Amino acid sequence: MNVQIDTVMKRARGYWFVDGFTEMVAGGLFVLLAGILFSHGNSPQTSFQSWFPLIIREVSIAKFFGLLAAALILWWLKDHFTYPRTGFVRGNRVTAAQLFIVLRNAILFLLLPLFGLLAAALFVASAGSVLSSMPVWFPVGVSLIWAVLFVLAGEWLGLRRFRLLAVLILLTGIKVGIGQFAMGLPALPINLQSGILQPPVLEIINHTLRSLGFLVLASGVILMVSGIVTFLRYRKENPTPYTEAV
Amino acid sequence: MSGSLQNLSGLDRVIHEPARLTLVALLSSVESADFLFLLKESGLTKGNLSVHLSRLEEARYVQAEKTFRGKIPHTEYKLTSKGKSAFDQYRKSLGSIFNKKA
Numbered sequence: 001m002n003v004q005i006d007t008v009m010k011r012a013r014g015y016w017f018v019d020g021f022t023e024m025v026a027g028g029l030f031v032l033l034a035g036i037l038f039s040h041g042n043s044p045q046t047s048f049q050s051w052f053p054l055i056i057r058e059v060s061i062a063k064f065f066g067l068l069a070a071a072l073i074l075w076w077l078k079d080h081f082t083y084p085r086t087g088f089v090r091g092n093r094v095t096a097a098q099l100f101i102v103l104r105n106a107i108l109f110l111l112l113p114l115f116g117l118l119a120a121a122l123f124v125a126s127a128g129s130v131l132s133s134m135p136v137w138f139p140v141g142v143s144l145i146w147a148v149l150f151v152l153a154g155e156w157l158g159l160r161r162f163r164l165l166a167v168l169i170l171l172t173g174i175k176v177g178i179g180q181f182a183m184g185l186p187a188l189p190i191n192l193q194s195g196i197l198q199p200p201v202l203e204i205i206n207h208t209l210r211s212l213g214f215l216v217l218a219s220g221v222i223l224m225v226s227g228i229v230t231f232l233r234y235r236k237e238n239p240t241p242y243t244e245a246v
Numbered sequence: 247m248s249g250s251l252q253n254l255s256g257l258d259r260v261i262h263e264p265a266r267l268t269l270v271a272l273l274s275s276v277e278s279a280d281f282l283f284l285l286k287e288s289g290l291t292k293g294n295l296s297v298h299l300s301r302l303e304e305a306r307y308v309q310a311e312k313t314f315r316g317k318i319p320h321t322e323y324k325l326t327s328k329g330k331s332a333f334d335q336y337r338k339s340l341g342s343i344f345n346k347k348a
């Protein structure tokens with residue numbers, strides 16, 4: 001009985017994702033971020049000091065305004081399409097402690113991959129080796145973290161398709177890593193010339209950005225496809241607004 | 247009467263009814279929800295849903311708030327703190343009944 005009650009509670013929690021709009025919009029945001037990463041991964045960088053703050057700023061601005069735009073688009077879509085068909089739900093109010101956790105996670109989401117890159121770059125400046133294998137392992141590591149987050153979210157919201165998304169994103173990360181390896185990039189650390197301003201290190205960082213860009217792009221496409229499939233199913237089940245159906 | 251059976255007889259009758267239990271479980275996960283959402287998710291008819299919501303309102307487990315969405319009148323239902331604690335208590339009681347060995 002408690003299991004059934006849990007299922008009902010999860011259905012209510014997962015209602016935000018019932019129409020696929022969230023995945024479609026999130027996928028679009030990922031594609032936008034991939035564009036920024038590609039643009040930096042393909043442009044020759046000469047000064048790490050000017051380049052790193054630039055990419056931090058661009059990605060942070062894109063994420064901030066992207067999230068804002070995504071929220072507005074979602075609000076409009078749900079107000080005009082979802083709520084008239086299957087009803088309106090107001091999510092639980094966020095407490096101060098929960099808000100702190102959300103803000104902390106948002107900041108981590110914004111900055112963690114880039115600071116990871118910086119940390120690795122600084123490490124290589126002293127150790128001179130690990131960064132060389134980053135284009136291969138970075139997408140694998142990031143996709144693993146995302147996959148775990150999707151599985152946990154899927155469990156909390158009762159959405160089984162999130163497990164499939166987790167598997168697909170993890171496989172994508174592995175595929176990107178293998179692709180970088182097939183291009184001749186090392187999977188094991190090799191010695192590079194020390195110093196983060198040296199051309200070989202910048203080259204490796206550019207490769208890493210490109211591989212991360214591939215992962216973000218593919219994840220965005222996966223999310224969008226998942227959203228479209230969910231939307232089509234939802235629309236089939238709820239073709240007209242409720243007031244028109246009765 | 248064994249402890250488990252005493253627990254069984256002490257279950258909240260308002261929540262124990264399956265339709266009302268579904269409604270309370272749905273509302274426990276969100277801040278509030280409207281009639282249409284509850285109608286679709288519970289699978290009840292409009293008449294049945296109204297009756298069960300009224301019963302929950304009488305018990306002060308659920309509170310109805312009439313608002314407007316644009317120009318359209320809109321009623322949202324939310325679980326009161328009394329309703330939340332009653333639901334928590336119900337789940338605990340139910341768990342203890344099934345967890346105790348006869």
